[in-house]
Amino acid sequence: MTTTLAQQPAASAAPKQAPAVGHSGPVEEGRRSTTAIPAFVRTAAARAGSALWKSAGIIAFLALWELGPTYLASPSTRVFLPPLHEVVAAWGKLFESGTIQGHLAASLTRSVSGFGGALVAGVSLGLLIAWYGRLNSVLNPLLELFRNTAALALLPVFTLLLGIGEESKISIVAYAAFFPVLLNTIAGVKTVDPLLIRAAKSLGLSSLALFRKVILPSAVPTIFTGIRMAGTASILVLIAAEMVGAKAGLGYLIVNAQSSFLIPDMYAGILTVSLLGLSVNFLLVALERHFSRWRTAVGSGS
Amino acid sequence: MAAKISLRNVTKQFTVRPGKGSKASRRSQDSQPGAAGKTGTQEPATLTALDSLSLDVRDGEFLTLVGPSGSGKTTLLDLLAGLSTPTSGEVLVDGRPVTGPGKDRAVVFQQYALFPWRTASANVSIGLEGRGIDGRKPNRRERAAKASEYLKLVGLAGFEERFPHELSGGMKQRVAIARSLAYQPDVLLMDEPFAALDAQTREQLQDELLRIWRATGKTIVFITHGIDEAVYLGQRVAVLSARPGRLKEIVDVDIPDRDGEDDIRSHPAFVEQRHKVWTLLHDEVRLAQDAGHRKILPDGTAPDEIPGTTLERSAA
Numbered sequence: 001m002t003t004t005l006a007q008q009p010a011a012s013a014a015p016k017q018a019p020a021v022g023h024s025g026p027v028e029e030g031r032r033s034t035t036a037i038p039a040f041v042r043t044a045a046a047r048a049g050s051a052l053w054k055s056a057g058i059i060a061f062l063a064l065w066e067l068g069p070t071y072l073a074s075p076s077t078r079v080f081l082p083p084l085h086e087v088v089a090a091w092g093k094l095f096e097s098g099t100i101q102g103h104l105a106a107s108l109t110r111s112v113s114g115f116g117g118a119l120v121a122g123v124s125l126g127l128l129i130a131w132y133g134r135l136n137s138v139l140n141p142l143l144e145l146f147r148n149t150a151a152l153a154l155l156p157v158f159t160l161l162l163g164i165g166e167e168s169k170i171s172i173v174a175y176a177a178f179f180p181v182l183l184n185t186i187a188g189v190k191t192v193d194p195l196l197i198r199a200a201k202s203l204g205l206s207s208l209a210l211f212r213k214v215i216l217p218s219a220v221p222t223i224f225t226g227i228r229m230a231g232t233a234s235i236l237v238l239i240a241a242e243m244v245g246a247k248a249g250l251g252y253l254i255v256n257a258q259s260s261f262l263i264p265d266m267y268a269g270i271l272t273v274s275l276l277g278l279s280v281n282f283l284l285v286a287l288e289r290h291f292s293r294w295r296t297a298v299g300s301g302s
Numbered sequence: 303m304a305a306k307i308s309l310r311n312v313t314k315q316f317t318v319r320p321g322k323g324s325k326a327s328r329r330s331q332d333s334q335p336g337a338a339g340k341t342g343t344q345e346p347a348t349l350t351a352l353d354s355l356s357l358d359v360r361d362g363e364f365l366t367l368v369g370p371s372g373s374g375k376t377t378l379l380d381l382l383a384g385l386s387t388p389t390s391g392e393v394l395v396d397g398r399p400v401t402g403p404g405k406d407r408a409v410v411f412q413q414y415a416l417f418p419w420r421t422a423s424a425n426v427s428i429g430l431e432g433r434g435i436d437g438r439k440p441n442r443r444e445r446a447a448k449a450s451e452y453l454k455l456v457g458l459a460g461f462e463e464r465f466p467h468e469l470s471g472g473m474k475q476r477v478a479i480a481r482s483l484a485y486q487p488d489v490l491l492m493d494e495p496f497a498a499l500d501a502q503t504r505e506q507l508q509d510e511l512l513r514i515w516r517a518t519g520k521t522i523v524f525i526t527h528g529i530d531e532a533v534y535l536g537q538r539v540a541v542l543s544a545r546p547g548r549l550k551e552i553v554d555v556d557i558p559d560r561d562g563e564d565d566i567r568s569h570p571a572f573v574e575q576r577h578k579v580w581t582l583l584h585d586e587v588r589l590a591q592d593a594g595h596r597k598i599l600p601d602g603t604a605p606d607e608i609p610g611t612t613l614e615r616s617a618a
C-alpha cells in the first residue's frame with residue numbers, strides 16, 4: 001500500500017507532461033518527447049498504475065466488509081458479520097496478549113514437521129519409483145487410489161490410531177502433502193527429454209551421473225510445482241484437523257472463538273489463516289521461480 | 303593402413319507395433335513372414351533399418367553420409383556412438399568392437415541437446431567431470447579453463463556464462479561442438495548438425511568445422527541431407543539406399559585447390575561431383591517416395607522434412 005501511495009504523484013505527472021509538448025509539433029515529436037521522460041519515471045508510473053488496478057478488487061472487498069454490516073445488513077446478521085475495524089481491533093488485542101502468536105506457532109510447528117517429512121519422503125520415494133519402471137507399474141494403481149482419497153476422509157482413522165495429540169495432526173498433514181510431491185516427482189523424472197538422455201549417454205556419463213546431472217535437474221521445476229500444491233493442501237488439512245480436536249492452533253482458535261461467541265476473534269483467526277496461506281504460497285512460488293530460472297524462454301527458442 | 307571405424311555386414315532391425323492400419327501394411331514388406339499381411343494385428347513386426355552394411359572410415363578422414371529420409375542414417379550413427387547395438391554384424395572402432403558409448407567418440411545432434419540448466423561453460427565441461435584419460439579428476443578451475451579454451455576454438459569466447467536459452471541456434475550448435483571436442487575424442491559423429499540453421503550460419507559453421515578438422519585431425523562422420531554440404535565437406539560421400547539402408551556407393555570427392563579463396567561451389571569439379579551424388583540419391587528418393595516411406599523419429603515426433611524437396615532444392 002505505501003509504495004502505491006508514494007508513486008502516485010509520479011503517475012499523475014507523467015501523462016500531463018506528454019500532451020504539453022505534443023501540442024507544439026506533429027505526432028512524431030510528441031512521441032519523441034515521451035521517450036525524453038526518464039525511463040524510470042515511466043516504469044514507476046506504469047507499475048503504480050497496475051498495482052492500483054490489481055488491488056482494486058481487494059480494496060472494494062475490504063470496503064464492503066467495513067460498510068456492509070453497518071448499512072446493509074440487518075441488526076441480527078450484523079452480530080455474526082462484524083465490520084472490518086472490529087475484527088482488526090480484536091486481532092490487535094489477540095496479538096498484544098500473545099494469543100495469536102501462540103496459536104500460529106502451534107500451527108506452524110505442525111505444518112512444518114508434517115510438510116518437511118512429506119517432502120523428504122515424497123521426493124526420495126518418487127525418484128526411486130520413477131527410476132525403477134517395474135516398481136512404478138505395480139504401485140501406480142495403488143497411488144491413484146490413495147491420491148483420490150481425500151485426506152480429510154481419513155482424519156477419523158488417524159485420530160483413532162494416533163489419538164488427538166500432535167502425532168495425528170502431523171501425520172495427516174504429511175499424508176496430504178506427500179502425494180502431490182510424490183506424483184510430481186515421478187512425472188518430472190518421466191518427462192525428461194529423451195534427447196538429453198541420449199546426449200548424456202554419448203558423453204559417457206554413468207547411470208549415477210546421468211541421474212544426478214541430467215534427470216534430477218530437469219525434473220526440479222515439476223517437483224517444485226508439486227511442492228507448491230503440497231503447501232496449499234497441508235494448510236487446508238491442518239486447519240480442518242485443528243478444528244476437530246486440538247488445544248491450540250489457528251483452527252482451534254477459530255472454532256473456540258465461535259463457540260465462546262467471540263465473533264470478532266473468530267474472524268481474526270480466519271484472517272490470520274489467509275495471511276499464512278498467502279505467505280506460504282508466495283515463498284514457494286519464489287523458490288520455484290528460483291529453481292526454474294533456466295526454463296524462462298525455453299520453447300520459444302528451440 | 304587399418305581403418306579407424308569399420309562396419310562389417312551390419313544389420314539393424316527394430317521391433318515395431320503395427321498400429322494405425324495403413325502404416326502396418328506399408329511396413330509389411332519389411333516384416334517377417336508371420337506378421338506380413340496381417341494389417342492391424344497386435345503382433346509385433348520387424349522393421350529392417352540397416353541391411354548388411356559394410357563401410358570403412360580411415361583415420362583422420364572426413365566422411366559425409368547422405369541418404370533419403372528413413373534410410374537409417376541416424377540408426378547408423380547410434381550404432382557408431384554405442385547408443386544401440388547391431389542385430390547382426392560388427393561395429394569396430396580401432397579394431398575393437400563397440401560395446402557402449404566411450405570417450406573416444408563424441409556425438410553432435412541436430413537439435414543441439416544442450417543441458418538448459420547449465421551455462422555454456424558448464425555444458426562444455428560436463429564431459430570432463432569424470433575421470434580423465436590420465437585417470438585423475440580435473441578440478442573446477444581446470445574444467446572452466448578447458449571450457450573457455452574450447453569455446454574460444456568455436457568462436458564463442460566471452461559467452462561462458464550464458465544459458466542456452468540466451469543463445470541463437472548457431473551459437474548453441476557451436477557450444478555443442480565445443481562440448482564434444484572438449485574431452486578430446488578421436489571420432490566426431492555428427493547427425494545433420496547444421497540442418498536447423500539458416501543458410502548463412504550454416505556456411506559459416508561448415509567452414510569453421512573444416513578449420514577445426516584440419517587443426518585437430520579428428521575422424522569425422524557427418525550425416526546430412528544436403529548434397530552441397532556433403533560434397534563441400536566430405537573427402538568421400540557415402541550414399542545410402544532407401545530403406546532398408548544399404549551402402550549404394552561411395553563417391554570420392556576430388557576438388558583441386560580446396561583451400562583457395564575461390565568459390566569452390568562453382569568449381570567444375572565440384573559441380574560434376576555434386577551432380578553424381580544428386581543422381582545417385584535422386585533415384586533412391588523416388589524409390590522411397592513410391593514406397594510411401596515416411597520418416598518417423600524414434601521419439602515419435604512428426605517428420606521434419608518432406609522427402610525429396612530438400613534434396614532437389616539444394617541440388618538446384
Ligand SMILES: Nc1ncnc2c1ncn2[C@@H]1O[C@H](COP(=O)(O)OP(=O)(O)O)[C@@H](O)[C@H]1O
Nearest residue numbers: 316351370371372373374375376377597598600
Ligand atoms: N527405435 C526405433 N524403433 C522403431 N523403428 C525405428 C527406431 N529408430 C528408427 N526406426 C526406423 O528406422 C528407420 C530409419 O530411421 P533413421 O535412422 O532415423 O533414418 P534417417 O536418420 O536416415 O532419416 C525409419 O523407418 C525409422 O522409423
Ligand SMILES: [Mg+2]
Nearest residue numbers: 375376377493
Ligand atoms: Mg536422422
